[in-house]
Amino acid sequence: MDIRVQEDAFDLGDEANAFAARQKGMGAVVTFTGIVRDLGDGDLQAMQIEHYPGMTEKAISKIAEEALSRWSLGDILVLHRHGILQAEDLIMMVATSSRHRVDAFRAAEFLMDYLKSRAPFWKKEVTPERAGWVEAKDEDEDALSRW
Amino acid sequence: MDVLYFAWVRERIGQPKDKIETEATTVRELVEELRTREERYAAAFADLDALRVAVNQELTDFDAPLEGAREVAFFPPMTGG
Numbered sequence: 001m002d003i004r005v006q007e008d009a010f011d012l013g014d015e016a017n018a019f020a021a022r023q024k025g026m027g028a029v030v031t032f033t034g035i036v037r038d039l040g041d042g043d044l045q046a047m048q049i050e051h052y053p054g055m056t057e058k059a060i061s062k063i064a065e066e067a068l069s070r071w072s073l074g075d076i077l078v079l080h081r082h083g084i085l086q087a088e089d090l091i092m093m094v095a096t097s098s099r100h101r102v103d104a105f106r107a108a109e110f111l112m113d114y115l116k117s118r119a120p121f122w123k124k125e126v127t128p129e130r131a132g133w134v135e136a137k138d139e140d141e142d143a144l145s146r147w
Numbered sequence: 148m149d150v151l152y153f154a155w156v157r158e159r160i161g162q163p164k165d166k167i168e169t170e171a172t173t174v175r176e177l178v179e180e181l182r183t184r185e186e187r188y189a190a191a192f193a194d195l196d197a198l199r200v201a202v203n204q205e206l207t208d209f210d211a212p213l214e215g216a217r218e219v220a221f222f223p224p225m226t227g228g
Contacts, residue, residue, distance in 0.1 A: 052220060120153070120227075136226050
């Protein structure tokens with residue numbers, strides 16, 4: 001299990017390759033990457049991501065432990081950035097490995113659903129007119145009920 | 148104990164942290180106490196449905212006991228990922 005919460009940017013290719021290279025006897029690696037979306041009109045000046053140092057790592061570890069107990073997995077990587085990001089920057093990634101693809105896919109989805117609303121991160125969008133906290137969506141909370 | 152605030156709760160209160168001596172036995176009682184401090188606290192804690200709470204860095208609810216609590220944090224619903 002590799003959990004990292006960091007301000008620095010990461011290289012998706014390097015991380016995915018390194019993760020895949022560490023796996024022994026695993027036939028599948030699934031990766032998901034979250035990217036800062038522009039608001040559609042090129043208006044986004046920055047995305048500020050705040051987190052709760054200490055709790056963040058613990059909460060993510062707990063979610064990852066739960067995934068390991070539910071599916072037959074080789075390993076899990078969760079990497080999440082905080083600080084000030086720009087449109088098109090990579091915010092976070094998860095990677096999962098398993099012998100067969102279904103477990104890796106399911107676990108990656110589970111991790112994403114829980115990271116959305118159970119890991120202590122808060123996003124703020126800054127545009128020329130305003131700065132506003134991104135509101136949690138009901139559908140993100142509802143997504144947890146399927147697990 | 149340390150009481151921490153994040154995101155708009157921090158902004159509304161105007162600081163990230165308070166050190167508090169309290170007789171409160173539950174999170175809800177602590178909130179009542181904080182509300183009476185100043186208008187900015189009353190504003191931040193006006194609607195508990197809009198808030199989440201963690202005690203000792205574990206997500207919990209407003210009826211959670213404060214026995215053994217070293218750190219209580221208030222924040223809006225999380226928006227990670």
